Amino acid sequence: MSRAGTVAQPSDLIDVAALERAYVELVPDVSNPDQQVAFGTSGHRGSAFDTAFNETHILAITQAIVEYRAAQGITGPLYIGRDTHALSLPAERSALEVLVANGVRVVADSRGSVTPTPAVSRAILAYNAAGNADQADGIVVTPSHNPPRDGGFKYNPPHGGPADSDATGWIADRANALIAAGLEGVQRTEVLGGSDERVELVDFRADYVEALGSVIDFEAIKAAGLHIGADPLGGAAVDYYAAIAERYGIDLTTTNPEVDPTWAFMTLDWDEKIRMDCSSRDAMASVLARKDEFDILTGNDADADRHGIVTPDGGLMNPNHFLAVAIEYLFTHRPGWRQDAAIGKTLVSSSMIDRVAESLGRRLWEVPVGFKWFVPGLVDGSVGFGGEESAGASFLRADGTVWTTDKDGILLCLLASEIRAVTGKTPTQLYAELTERFGAPVYERVDAPASREQKARLGRLTGDAVTATELAGDPIVAKLVEAPGNGARLGGLKVVTDRAWFAARPSGTEDVYKIYAESFVGVDHLRQVQAEAKAIVDAALAG
Known part of the structure; x- marks a missing residue:
């Protein structure tokens, strides 16, 4: 019987002390893809237990951010905030050690407390709208809704939102190179928390x-x-x-x-x-x-x-x-x-x-x-x-x-x-x-198995890879691999009819691809859309 929706039991809980030890003691091997720095849609995430989010990662990522912002001419304050995950405070401390050592003007929470992502975004935008000669950016230490064993680290450039793939790709590549070199090139100094004069303070909450x-x-x-x-x-x-x-x-x-x-x-x-x-x-x-x-x-x-x-x-x-x-x-x-x-x-x-x-x-x-x-x-x-x-x-x-x-x-x-x-x-x-x-649409997301190679192929598909002309009994009116709004690649596929649609995207963390589907006809029609979606995608991947 599933325990979903029931209160967690002691056996479900992480050992916080062991997680914090793993953060410091385990050193990633970046020849292993699972231990590399990799930015998804919301930053680098992973668990210290899996050697996927460790002190070495954060030191290298932060040094890479320092070098990236210098190359972009960003010389204003860097606002940093963290959430309540166990790894967030250690990771924030690691980041501060690198930022201060590099002479970055870093701004942290004056209450020594946690900071929601939107409060950091708002602070960056407020500074940059105030007519200052320089520009601010920021870091948020969070894996969002991920389980307690995970950590996360994301960079927000001067526009205040998540960094785009050009920035995160450069930062990840540089961070992995620094790790491969044994952190040679990473500057680091001891930081005395909120009492350190080299760290500026702001009341994120009040603002x-x-x-x-x-x-x-x-x-x-x-x-x-x-x-x-x-x-x-x-x-x-x-x-x-x-x-x-x-x-x-x-x-x-x-x-x-x-x-x-x-x-x-x-x-x-x-x-x-x-x-x-x-x-x-x-x-x-x-x-x-x-x-x-x-x-x-x-x-x-x-x-x-x-x-x-x-x-x-x-x-x-x-x-x-x-x-x-x-x-x-x-x-x-x-x-x-x-x-x-x-x-x-x-x-x-x-x-x-x-x-x-x-x-x-x-x-x-x-x-x-x-x-x-x-x-x-x-x-x-x-x-x-x-x-x-x-x-x-x-x-x-x-x-x-x-x-x-x-x-x-x-x-x-x-x-x-x-x-x-x-x-x-x-x-x-x-x-x-x-x-x-x-009308009342019915919407659902399901997962289908896919190897690493199949996921990569799905991300590169073209509309021509779909040979079907109908979906669940209706003519297909669009086969999209680029977004209608801005022409950016979807990293997957969307197929549309007048009464339904499905989209298929590779998972960034698991050996599956995700099928999102919606029908304005009903549940039975949605099931038909989902079944045909899997057949269409599997055929495209095999082609």
């Missing part, structure tokens, strides 16, 4: 909370008298919500303020692992148990760049459903935005968004997976909202200027309360109204 009033209508939330709950799931948002409640005078309760690097209070995810995935019903089981206590209840992952929205009448919303509701609401309640501001979505997000965009008369901007693709549009205001099916999104300030260029889970959680306050309806009710207008 972020104060600026939130420019992007969320707190007066409407306060006037509606909503009773709001927020569960940080033991992550970096843990002491942000209380500050927000105090600053804006809203009735907002942090339902679980506990921080524990083993995450012993979590319920197990679908695969019986501890994972702080706020879009998973199993991981959010303890939050869902309290849904009737609040008008809106929300959750975040460990670095607060993802959101989970819980309503008393619908439970945990599918991320695609909330994105559609958020878009419909924002583009009818933000008169300060440009009239030509587009709606950004990733290629694996629901086509309900396409239909909402068409009804609003707004341009749809469809891009590959990865929030980095939304950055240019958010910076110049040409994209009002950018969202991913994995429950990550951000949008513009009320005046149409940039808020963050990385995902902001806190923002989207607060938006759910604004929507409830202004419309008098829950986001669940509003999504039901969208389905009455546009």
Whole structure:
């Protein structure tokens, strides 16, 4: 019997001391691909137990970032933040040792505490908008929602969002070369934590909370008298919500303020692992148990760049459903935005968004997976909202200027309360109204086995590799290997009909490829789409 959705047992918990020892003692062999520095869509991730995220990695990556920013002429402050994973504090310390030794002007949290990803993004953008002669960038130490045994490390250049593949590719190559050379060329010095005069300090929380009033209508939330709950799931948002409640005078309760690097209070995810995935019903089981206590209840992952929205009448919303509701609401309640501001979505997000965009008369901007693709549009205001099916999104300030260029889970959680306050309806009710207008799509992601070679081939496919002309009984109207919005390669394939679609992408961490599929006909039709999708992809890989 599956234990998914049940509280973690002692046998599920990591040995934090052993993990920290492994971080220092195990040295990677970069001739082994599994031990190399490799940046996915959200930085380098891995576990110290697997020799995939260790002190050697972080020292080398940080030195590579120092050299990269110097080559790019970036001479301003580097803002650094971390989440609550056990490896995040040791990795932050390692990074500081290299940054300080190289004479980088580094800025850390004045409270010596954790910092959500969006707070770092906002700090970078605020500095660069202030007319300074130099430019800031940043590092966030987080593996996002990954299990407690993992660590993560990502670089955000001056645009404030995730670095693009040109930057991360160079940084990874240089870091691996430094590791192969036994860290020769890495500068390092002892750093005395927050008391070290060479590390500047800023109150990330105070600055972020104060600026939130420019992007969320707190007066409407306060006037509606909503009773709001927020569960940080033991992550970096843990002491942000209380500050927000105090600053804006809203009735907002942090339902679980506990921080524990083993995450012993979590319920197990679908695969019986501890994972702080706020879009998973199993991981959010303890939050869902309290849904009737609040008008809106929300959750975040460990670095607060993802959101989970819980309503008393619908439970945990599918991320695609909330994105559609958020878009419909924002583009009818933000008169300060440009009239030509587009709606950004990733290629694996629901086509309900396409239909909402068409009804609003707004341009749809469809891009590959990865929030980095939304950055240019958010910076110049040409994209009002950018969202991913994995429950990550951000949008513009009320005046149409940039808020963050990385995902902001806190923002989207607060938006759910604004929507409830202004419309008098829950986001669940509003999504039901969208389905009455546009149909009720059925969406699912499944995995199929694939070798490393097959995954590489999938990432290089062309539309000509698909010989099928129909999908689940309907004519195929598009075979995409490039994103319609910006022409960037998808790293996979998307096949579209008028009533359904599927997309296939190689996994960056497992020997599988992911099939995302959606049907506006029903579950049986979706199953047919999924079966034919696998046959189409397997044939293309064999061809």
